Amino acid sequence: xxxxxxxxxxxxxxxxxxxxxxxxxxxxxxxxxxxxxxxxxxxxxxxxxxxxxxxxxxxxxxxxxxxxxxxxxxxxxxxxxxxxxxxxxxxxxxxxxxxxxxxxxxxxxxxxxxxxxxxxxxxxxxxxxxxxxxxxxxxxxxxxxxxxxxxxxxxxxxxxxxxxxxxxxxxxxxxxxxxxxxxxxxxxxxxxxxxxxxxxxxxxxxxxxxxxxxxxxxxxxxxxxxxxxxxxxxxxxxx
Ligand code: IPE
Ligand code: IPE
Ligand code: MG
Numbered sequence: 140x141x142x143x144x145x146x147x148x149x150x151x152x153x154x155x156x157x158x159x160x161x162x163x164x165x166x167x168x169x170x171x172x173x174x175x176x177x178x179x180x181x182x183x184x185x186x187x188x189x190x191x192x193x194x195x196x197x198x199x200x201x202x203x204x205x206x207x208x209x210x211x212x213x214x215x216x217x218x219x220x221x222x223x224x225x226x227x228x229x230x231x232x233x234x235x236x237x238x239x240x241x242x243x244x245x246x247x248x249x250x251x252x253x254x255x256x257x258x259x260x261x262x263x264x265x266x267x268x269x270x271x272x273x274x275x276x277x278x279x280x281x282x283x284x285x286x287x288x289x290x291x292x293x294x295x296x297x298x299x300x301x302x303x304x305x306x307x308x309x310x311x312x313x314x315x316x317x318x319x320x321x322x323x324x325x326x327x328x329x330x331x332x333x334x335x336x337x338x339x340x341x342x343x344x345x346x347x348x349x350x351x352x353x354x355x356x357x358x359x360x361x362x363x364x365x366x367x368x369x370x371x372x373x374x375x376x377x378x
Contacts, residue, residue: 149311308333
């Protein structure tokens with residue numbers, strides 16, 4: 140795969156549409172999640188290949204706890220199987236695995252597994268793969284605020300940069316590109332603080348159909364954007 144030009148350093152993906160994908164095929168929703176997990180593997184591999192430094196996958200939101208218990212436990216089970224099976228692949232590919240979100244709400248076995256995976260990949264040097272698990276942006280911001288307040292730091296003098304170190308994403312770059320599949324055009328509580336200047340890319344493709352060529356289209360679309368960060372265009376005549 141040849142991809143030249145400006146590669147986004149950090150890409151966030153809202154992997155949506157698994158349920159509809161299954162429904163369209165007359166299958167139970169869990170089959171959509173299974174197909175979605177396979178696609179996630181492909182996109183992780185592709186992202187590492189093209190030189191993305193950090194990939195954040197929105198895997199389970201705090202709001203997703205409201206789903207029927209059978210679907211939640213199926214998702215947890217899938218995650219467990221994935222992590223057990225893929226750990227050696229992550230290590231082989233030199234990937235650093237990180238989890239963000241309210242991890243204490245996860246079942247004990249999953250919590251232990253994600254933390255063990257973080258430890259086992261901590262000294263890797265390749266792409267960072269962040270899994271947003273039991274995650275919501277508002278909860279993350281509120282937790283960060285509480286941490287800052289209880290750490291005894293000078294709240295009056297707190298800068299944006301210093302505050303961001305209290306977030307789950309401390310030390311990670313802000314996302315350059317956020318992709319959402321399945322035609323929904325919203326953030327659904329994903330990386331609210333960090334997405335301030337992210338480029339947003341929406342596609343109608345359902346997540347289980349989002350393959351390498353779809354990811355390539357998203358990156359190429361990003362490459363055509365002009366990021367101004369509130370300043371004026373470098374292409375415009377500044378006089
Ligand atoms: C995304 O697919 C996966 C999770 C939110 C866990 P959905 O399960 O939301 O699929 P749709 O939106 O119902 O099609
Ligand atoms: C967002 O998808 C969360 C994940 C992809 C993990 P949802 O399907 O939960 O979002 P809404 O309910 O359509 O906003
Ligand atoms: Mg959805």
